[in-house]
Amino acid sequence: MAISPKLLNEGEKVVVDTRTHVKALILPIFALVLLLAIGTFGQVKLDQDSDAQHITTLALWVLVAVGIIWFVLRPLIIWATATYTFTDRRLITRTGVIVRRGHDMPLARISDIAYEFGPIDRLLGCGTLLISDASTHGTIKLHDIPRVEETQRTLNLMLQKIHDPAAGHDDGA
Known part of the structure; x- marks a missing residue:
C-alpha cells in the first residue's frame, strides 16, 4: 500500500500511509449477497421449459451482473485505489x-x-x-x-x- 517513491521529494519520509477502513466495503458485500439472492430466487421461480423464460432468466442474470459491477466492483476498486x-x-x-x-x-x-x-x-x-x-x-x-x-x-x-x-x-x- 505504500505510496510510490516517485511522489516523494528528496529526503522526505512517510510517517502514516493508509486507506479507508474495510468498513467501507460492508454495504458492497451486503449488495453482493442481495443481488445474488435476487438472481437465484428469480431463476428458481422461472421455469426453464420455454425459450421466452430462458431469455427472461438470461436478462435477469445480466441485470444482476450489471448491479454487481456498479454496487460491488466499483466501490471495491475505489476503496483499493484511494490512499492517504x-x-x-x-x-x-x-x-x-x-x-x-x-x-x-x-x-x-x-x-x-x-x-x-x-x-x-x-x-x-x-x-x-x-x-x-x-x-x-x-x-x-x-x-x-x-x-x-x-x-x-x-x-x-x-x-x-x-x-x-x-x-x-x-x-x-
Whole structure:
C-alpha cells in the first residue's frame, strides 16, 4: 500500500500511509449477497421449459451482473485505489481509477487535527480525521481512517515539531 517513491521529494519520509477502513466495503458485500439472492430466487421461480423464460432468466442474470459491477466492483476498486499519506512534510491524497486525483497540503499549513467516531466506528477501530488548515478552505475530512486516535496523536506530534521546533528538544533545565 505504500505510496510510490516517485511522489516523494528528496529526503522526505512517510510517517502514516493508509486507506479507508474495510468498513467501507460492508454495504458492497451486503449488495453482493442481495443481488445474488435476487438472481437465484428469480431463476428458481422461472421455469426453464420455454425459450421466452430462458431469455427472461438470461436478462435477469445480466441485470444482476450489471448491479454487481456498479454496487460491488466499483466501490471495491475505489476503496483499493484511494490512499492517504502523511510524510514528514505534507499530506498526500490520491483517489480515482481512470481519472486520478491528487491533493497535497504542506504540514505547515495544518492548524489542527481532530477526530470523531461513533459507536460503530469505535467497535471497528476507525473514525473520521478532521484536518483544519489556515486557509479559507475549511476542514478536510478523511472518513473511516483505521486507528484514527493513534494517527491523530502521531500527526499532532509532527505538527508540534513543525510549529514549535524548540519543544522537541530538552534543554536540560
